[in-house]
Amino acid sequence: MTTTTASRSRPRRSDVREQVLRAAATAFSRQPYADVSVAAIAAAAGFTKGAVYSNFGGKPELLAAVLAEEFTELLGGVVQSALAAMTDGSPASVPRVVAAELTRGVVGEQRLPALLAEFRALAGRDSGLATVYVQLRLRQRAELEQLLASVADRVPLAPGVDRTVAATLLLTCVNSVSLEYAAAPASMPEPLVEAMFTHVLTGLLA
Secondary structure, X not given: OHXXXXXXXXXXXXXXXXXXXXXXXXXXXXXXXXXXXXXXXXHHHOOXXXXXXXXXXXXXXXXXXXXXXXXXXXXXHHHHHHHHHHHOOOHHHHHHHHHHHHHHHHHHOOHHHHHHHHHHHHHOOXXXXXXXXXXXXXXXXXXXXXXXXXXXXXXXXXXXXXXXXXXXXXXXHHHHHHHHHHHOHXXXXXXXXXXXXXXXXXXXXX
16 A cells, blocks of 8 residues: 555656656756756756756756756747738738747747857767757757748748758758847847748748
């Protein structure tokens, strides 16, 4: 009976991952990557370091998971906006609507782009981090490709536009603009950011 009760009180793996991710996102948003410790993240989430390592592998993988989750949330908002524009019967407005959503994501979160830049710089000097960084970028591109494929019947790409190229171009634009805005927002006012995204999307979408 005691064993059964203990097993029932043990948190589910998905709950552990969610709590650790939340604690990690908070920690990474407040401190540079090098200053964040796995022990501190584990303590903030209410678990041991073993829970972090067993679910993520280490600090580099944990950072990648945080960045991947933020990217997924941004994509979700973009898709909803695009489909809403199509539902309203205004397909021509899709590039502008999607650009507005991307702009909100870029200007609303400045710490994560800086963190991504820090991660990329560290990856250039550490082969272990480089492997995790590459996996993150490939995962993001694959996720964006799948997203474009899932809405292709309602938000199609322009004729002749390759899906992988489109996903890579969008990902590169979002990341580059995010980094520039985080470093020097005065040089990248929101109207300019939105106009840039609109221009790119107009060329990619049918």
